[in-house]
Amino acid sequence: MNPLSQLPSVEKLTVKLEGTTILPRPLVAGLIKREVAVWRERLAAGEEHPREDIESDVHAALLSFAASRLQPVINATGVIIHTNLGRSPQGIRSADALRKIATGYSNLEFDLPSGNRGRRAGYLESALAILLEADAATAVNNCAAALVLTLRHLISDDRNEVIVSRGELVEIGGGFRIPDVLETSGAKLVEVGATNKTHLDDYAKAITDKTALILKVHRSNFYIEGFTDEPAVPDLATLAHQHNLPLVEDLGSGAVMNTDELAPLDHEPRPQEALQNGIDLVIFSGDKLLGGPQAGIIAGRADLVAGIKKEPFFRAVRCDKLILTVLQECIDDYLHCKGSNPPDLPTLTFLSTPIADLRTRAEAILAALPENIVPVVDIVDATSRTGGGTMPKSEIPSLAIRLTPQGCSVDDLAARLRTGTPALVGYTEDNALHLNLRTVFPHQDTALTSAVLKAIEQ
Numbered sequence: 001m002n003p004l005s006q007l008p009s010v011e012k013l014t015v016k017l018e019g020t021t022i023l024p025r026p027l028v029a030g031l032i033k034r035e036v037a038v039w040r041e042r043l044a045a046g047e048e049h050p051r052e053d054i055e056s057d058v059h060a061a062l063l064s065f066a067a068s069r070l071q072p073v074i075n076a077t078g079v080i081i082h083t084n085l086g087r088s089p090q091g092i093r094s095a096d097a098l099r100k101i102a103t104g105y106s107n108l109e110f111d112l113p114s115g116n117r118g119r120r121a122g123y124l125e126s127a128l129a130i131l132l133e134a135d136a137a138t139a140v141n142n143c144a145a146a147l148v149l150t151l152r153h154l155i156s157d158d159r160n161e162v163i164v165s166r167g168e169l170v171e172i173g174g175g176f177r178i179p180d181v182l183e184t185s186g187a188k189l190v191e192v193g194a195t196n197k198t199h200l201d202d203y204a205k206a207i208t209d210k211t212a213l214i215l216k217v218h219r220s221n222f223y224i225e226g227f228t229d230e231p232a233v234p235d236l237a238t239l240a241h242q243h244n245l246p247l248v249e250d251l252g253s254g255a256v257m258n259t260d261e262l263a264p265l266d267h268e269p270r271p272q273e274a275l276q277n278g279i280d281l282v283i284f285s286g287d288k289l290l291g292g293p294q295a296g297i298i299a300g301r302a303d304l305v306a307g308i309k310k311e312p313f314f315r316a317v318r319c320d321k322l323i324l325t326v327l328q329e330c331i332d333d334y335l336h337c338k339g340s341n342p343p344d345l346p347t348l349t350f351l352s353t354p355i356a357d358l359r360t361r362a363e364a365i366l367a368a369l370p371e372n373i374v375p376v377v378d379i380v381d382a383t384s385r386t387g388g389g390t391m392p393k394s395e396i397p398s399l400a401i402r403l404t405p406q407g408c409s410v411d412d413l414a415a416r417l418r419t420g421t422p423a424l425v426g427y428t429e430d431n432a433l434h435l436n437l438r439t440v441f442p443h444q445d446t447a448l449t450s451a452v453l454k455a456i457e458q
């Protein structure tokens with residue numbers, strides 16, 4: 001018998017559509033066709049499966065596709081800047097501003113007083129420069145783009161060597177490696193020093209008439225302990241400037257606030273400090289410790305920033321108006337509360353929430369659950385991390401709701417919560433699911449409680 005005849009045509013298959021109403025019909029049809037084609041091949045290869053199995057498999061594929069649609073997630077991992085969960089959430093003020101700009105026209109490149117063409121991001125660039133105590137600043141798509149753009153601007157055919165310490169040739173995550181970025185930019189990497197020690201003299205000896213710049217890269221996601229040494233930034237700056245070379249630093253996370261004042265954290269080098277120490281251009285991400293949207297910020301010497309903005313490649317990596325709106329709100333937030341409290345940005349709020357607040361909320365969540373399930377739910381001490389490849393050493397004390405599953409596996413319980421609405425993501429430790437409250441917005445506590453109840457009762 002021809003195995004293909006075992007497979008009903010698309011029309012004859014009875015695939016449940018439960019849980020997939022969010023998907024547009026053509027997507028459902030297209031996906032079913034694709035799945036059926038795969039099944040046809042498997043049956044043609046001699047596999048045997050009952051029709052019901054095929055139908056439920058196709059339904060599972062539809063569900064998993066529906067779950068891949070970009071949607072809100074309650075982050076109960078305790079990792080504040082979670083790259084897989086979208087890094088920094090934005091505040092309500094940004095969302096309001098975004099709605100206004102997104103749903104109408106704006107003065108994106110229009111000067112309202114004169115009625116002439118205006119400077120795109122002019123306001124933001126001035127605000128950034130003031131906040132960062134820099135001569136000039138600008139923003140592009142992300143930090144990786146900012147680095148490539150800066151390197152492309154600073155190198156030329158006969159001066160393309162970039163000096164980097166061996167201790168700073170890092171991989172940031174997602175395969176983003178400094179040596180590769182340099183190569184992409186057309187630069188030639190000149191490594192100096194050893195992994196743990198690089199001396200000023202190592203840099204000095206590497207300078208030739210082909211040197212374009214000296215690059216420092218912040219070791220965001222790891223640390224070196226023991227016998228380590230590197231020159232002080234002011235000394236390195238003096239060396240670079242004696243040879244008329246710019247000194248550029250990729251700071252990565254770019255905390256504008258003092259992180260050690262926000263939480264029991266290490267002091268993360270601030271862009272302001274880098275510039276004060278003699279760095280000519282500092283580069284960092286918008287959506288890490290700054291707490292803004294995805295962006296790459298470049299700040300420092302006015303002539304260099306102006307030159308970078310004239311690069312044809314700048315156009316390819318510039319920010320769109322929606323990002324500019326959110327970034328403008330974020331930077332204004334900082335400027336409004338300069339010197340006093342941290343701005344009202346979720347990332348900074350999560351970093352600095354007192355443990356007592358988390359305890360009050362955890363107890364309220366527990367109290368809202370029926371008593372008979374309380375033995376499998378309790379509150380435990382936990383730790384939070386900043387994440388996003390920032391401050392790998394720092395752990396922030398936190399609290400978690402611990403769910404010890406009864407009658408199902410912890411993996412099943414976790415999967416139920418992940419595929420619920422809203423999706424809830426925690427982590428498994430000691431065979432129990434932990435919901436770390438530091439990264440959960442207080443307004444999400446009710447949804448979290450309902451999700452837990454539903455998952456446990458299932």
Ligand SMILES: *Cc1c(COP(=O)(O)O)cnc(C)c1O
Pocket residue numbers: 142143144145172176217218219220221250251252253284285286295296388389
């Ligand atoms: C995170 C990071 C980057 C990449 O930033 P994106 O904004 O994700 O492009 C680059 N350099 C360092 C040191 C980083 O920590």
